[in-house]
Amino acid sequence: MGVDKKIKKFLRDAIRVAPKISNKGELFELRNGLVSPYPQTRKDAIRKIIQQMTSGKDVSSLFPDVLKNIATQDIEQKKLVYLYVANYAETHPELCILVVNTFVSDAADPNPLIRSMAIRTMSMIRVDKILEYIEIPLRKTLQDDNPYVRRTAVLCVAKLFQLNKTLCRELGVLDDLQNALLDENPIVVANALAALHEIDEMDPGCINLKKLISQNVKRFLNVLNECTEWARITILESLAEHKSIDPMESQEIVDRVVPHLQHVNPSVVLISVKCILMHIPNLNTVSESLYNKLSTALVSLMSTPVEIQYVALRNIRIILEAFPNLLRKELRIFYVKFNDPLYLKVEKLDILVRLVPENNSKLYTMLFNELTEYSKDFDHEFVTKAIQAISQLAIKVSNGGHDTNNKFLNSVVDELVSMLQQDGREEYRDAIMISIGDLFRHDSEGNLIAETSKNELSAIVSSWQDVETIFSSDLGKCNYFWFLANFTQCDVESKLRSTVEVFDEQGPLTQMSILMCVVKCHNSASSSFLQEVLDLCTSEVHDLDIRDMAMMYWRCLSIDNGDQVINQLFDRFEIPKLHSTLSSFSKETLQILLQELSMLSSVYFKPLSQMRRRANDLDIIKDKDIDELKGMATNEILKNMNEDVLLDMDDSPTATNSTVLDELNDLFDITGDMNKVSISGGNNSSKPAANSNSNSKSHVTDLLDLM
Secondary structure, X not given: OHHHHHHHHHHHHHOOOOOOOOOOOOHHHHHHHHOOXXXXXXXXXXXXXXHHHHOOOOOHHHHHHHHOOOOOOOHHHHHHHHHHHHHHOOOOHHHHHXXXXXXXXXXXXXXXXXXXXXXXXXXXXXXXXXXXXXXXXXXHHHOOOOHHHHHHHHHHHHHHHHHOHHHHHHHOHHHHHHHHHHOOOHHHHHHHHHHHHHHHHHOOOOOOHHHHHXXXXXXXXXXXXXXXXXXHHHHHHHHHHOOOOOHHHHHHHHHHHHHHHHOOOHHHHHHHHHHHHHHHHHOOOOOHHXXXXXXXXXXXXXXXXXHHHHHHHHHHHHHHHHOOOOOOOOOHHHOOOOOOOHHHHHHHHHHHHHXXXXXXXXXXXXHHHHHHHHOOOOOHHHHHHHHHHHHHHHHHHHOOOOHHHHHHHHHHHHHHHHHHHOOOOHHHHHHHHHHHHHHHHHOOOOXXXXXXXXXXXXXXXXXXXXXXXXXXXXXXHHHHHHHHHHHOOOOHHHHHHHHHHOHHHOOHHHHHHHHHHHHHOOOOOOHHHHHHHXXXXXXXXXXHHHHHHHHHHHHHHHOOOHHHHHHHHHHHOOOOOOOOOOOOOOHHHHHHHHHOOOOHHHHHOOOHHHHHHHHHHHHHHHHOOHHXXXXXXXXXXXXXXXXXXXXXXXXXXXXXXXXXXXHHHHHOOOOOOOEEEOOOOOEEEEEEOOOOHHHHHHHHHHHHHHO
């Protein structure tokens, strides 16, 4: 086959008379090629121009010469010229008016491909003078005899609406677009529906989309099997958003959508699952076979490429929270494979723990053994997640309340304790300690975990000397200090001394845990050590919660019978039972995410409304000039300044405000050698700026890029 192509190319080049365009394709050579008397040379020049345009090179200077080649019967050449015109029309709006007659005549060409290209290009050109001539061609193509032209024209209505809403309403093409939902061609119906969705998103009050969908549900169901896969997605998305008037309509929709669960395209499968799940609550009865078909469809997504598997797992995570028993028989499908990427392994761990029923001892024992094997992997993050999954599984199983479940909990504790004693597992002590802390908080009444396990763990914890070398994370240290204060009888002062010496370097959780640990064990610690910790928490810490708690403890200890008050305080403070460490959505968020399955929000676990709000906030910031940004930053700092200054007895608020505002002024300094002017309105000294004007501008540019 390759030899035949080479022979044909050789023969074609051998009989060719027209000169060729070199591969380098300089602008002067391309310009000469565009005005060549040989049609083949002109076509080659246009190809080279499009090639350079798509690679990012600016070839807009050739616009007048390219326009001369738009009047041709060669469809390929006309398509290339249209592509060039659509890309560079905004840079040469005055020249685009010269090709209006060509667009209009091509919109009436006998060839449907040319008609569709003409109307598509006219709707893409963002020049008002061109849009004024679009009425007659657009109306003709919307009523064209060829379905390919009609399917292109209905999409052009949405593009026109985006460019000029007023013109689109004046032309009345929105009514033609709505009438296209009754078209005999399924692709035209799907494209018209997609265009209506885009228009409704741009202007929600322009059309009553929900009413249009409800009026054409039967029509959509009839054309569903005849559509392409992407047209099916559009229709299925509309059916998923539709609120059925009665259970019979929902049943009809479900029956017609079920066959699409076996589609080869994962997007069609996922949107079909979403459509069925949205209508299940409206059904009178749901058969077991329907759940089996949904389960089979979701399992089929696990045989796709890993990127699609990740999207499927994120969607399955949402589905399982609303329908926890949907995949109860498919545990093995989500086992981690050796060649899975890390992001896929982490998602599978989360799914596995959610799938196991708490009353099936065979399954949760099997999964426990599997997770134990995962904890021996070489990847640090995966092992950490596996250890966390082991404790999550134990807490979930223990909620069953049977003796078998309690035995399983103790076996998990024993396994975690053995991990602490194993050589070469020191880097996972943080994860193990966090998991053990979760299990002990789950056993808040102290009647589930065996005393032997507690004693063995207490002996291990008491043998550790330097906490800073044992734990690296804030949460790991927090759990260690909590266990130290509640389950051991060792000397707290000796254990905490090395950490207190670097108290200001610790995280807020560690600082809070040290404070509570020292106060609770104050009888076994020296008064000087207790005084030192309280001084650090009230003077060196910026966290208001830690300061307030330290002041409360200090006052309790300073009154008569302070020891008794503190003891009663901790005795009456009951640790709430930890029922689960699995993350979950609120009821409102879960309902929104179910409605947005297969969308980007289902991957980020954030509703689209929140993502759009964040994008709008960034756009607002980007639109501000440097003076407005300075004012916004100043107001934000002054608004939150008092909280940091209230407890700062050494520095005055005025001095603090001045320091912070001076630093902000330096950040936004774009005056070069001019005198600095304070943001607060006062003039600084006449000292010239240290940085040059170019350096200042580059800093500001970097700051705006970050925003």
